[in-house]
Structure formats: C-alpha cells, structure tokens
Amino acid sequence: MVDADRFEEMRQRLQARVKPSRYAHSMGVSQAAEQLARIYGVNENDAAVAGLLHDWDKALSFKQLRKLAKKHTKVPKAVRKNIPGVLHAYTAPYSLKKEFPELTDEVLQAIERHTCAAPEMADLDMVVFIADIIEPGRTFGDVAPLREAVGEVSLEELFYMTYKATMIYLLEDDKAIHPDSLDTWNAWVAAREASEGGCFGSVSADGDGEEPEADADSCASSESEVPEGETSQTVQVAEAPAASAGVAEATSASSVRSNGARVITIE
C-alpha cells in the first residue's frame, strides 16, 4: 500500500524525470488503471502506482537501456539490439526497486509486462497493459471500441482485444515484434478458443465484483468492433521510428496526417 504522501512524492519525482508529454501520459495511465481496477475488482492502489511509474525508464536513452538490460535482465541480445523500444519495461523493476524499495513484486511485474505482456497475466498486469493503450490522452481511431468495451466484456476479453489491436498495429506499420510477444499471442488465442463460446465473455450483469460470467454474445461484438482492415488507416507512427516495439506502448503525443488520419506514437 502506497499512501497519499508517498504517491505524491512518486508523482513529483516522475515529473522531474521525464518529458512533459510522458508525464501527462503516465498520469493518464495511472487514472485509467485505477478506474479499470475499480471496475474489475483489482487492487486500485497497486493499479494507480503501477500506471504512474510504468514508463519510469523512458527517461533513459537506448544506449543506457541496452546497458542496463544486458546487466540486469534476460532480454536476448537480438531484442536489445533491434527492439530497444521495449527495454524500458524490462529494466524498470531494477530501476524502480532502487528508487522505491517498498514496491511489491506484483506492481513491478505489471510494469515489466506492459509492453510485451505474457502468456499468463495477473489481473493487475492486464489492467496496466490496457490502461497504457486506452488512457484519455490516446486519440487514435481504434481506441474507441476498446474504451466502449470497458465494463462490458471481461478483463481477459478486454486484454485480448487490446493486445490484438497492438499486434495489428505492429504488423501494419512494419514494426519488429518481440519473439515472446508471438508466444503470448498464441497462448491467448488458444486459451480464448478453449473458453465457453470461443471468447472470454462479458461482465456479469449484477456487478457484484465476482468472476465475470461467460457470455457468448460478447464474442461477436468485440470482434466486429476491432475491424482489422481499418487499423492501418488510423494507427500510424508519428515519431521515433527507430523505437520499434515488441507490443505497443503508447504516449499521448499525436498529430494529424494530410490524409486526415489521426497519428499516434506507439513506442
């Protein structure tokens, strides 16, 4: 449990460490994660803290991140070399534990998994991953169906939808994909297919905070709301093309291309 004073200290230190757009994004992720946690019965304090600090190491250069990752993580050399945009997630547990020793393994794991996720995700992991993509500063076209699904589909289904949207983005925009991200995708596809009705279901209508009930009807709607064919027109990279990602992680920076498509940085 991080109390209000400590949270405020974390916030101020983050603000002093990262650029203003990153700080604004981090605040958005913290708030979105807290809201998701409330809706899905996850620890709200953990979610707010993990959301706030998830991009802590974005302040570092790729050179610094590669050095840290080589020394303190198991990230393969090829990923360190070719997909440096994901490294800040893997180095963060090491960096943050030094800064804030009270951070729990659960919070650090959620931060570590916010770019590439994992075949088995804790609820907090999913909350932070989703919040990173749907926080209010995000304006790309395909984020709307994800936001609309909050509270309507189960946390697993919402994570699946979000992960799918980021994978589509990476392919459509010729981005490198972390090998582990493919393992994660395959594992989630298999788990979803094995679920009742072929998807992870909707949230139970009584809102009692219990495990969501499977509802096959939500499969069709969630699928149709993320049309693959439209992704390339609406999710495009605006800056830092060298920062190709494993699975996308977003900033709040955005602009509009000449064709009218909203451009969002995902790095």
Ligand SMILES: [Fe+2]
């Ligand atoms: Fe990130």
Ligand SMILES: [Fe+2]
């Ligand atoms: Fe982020």
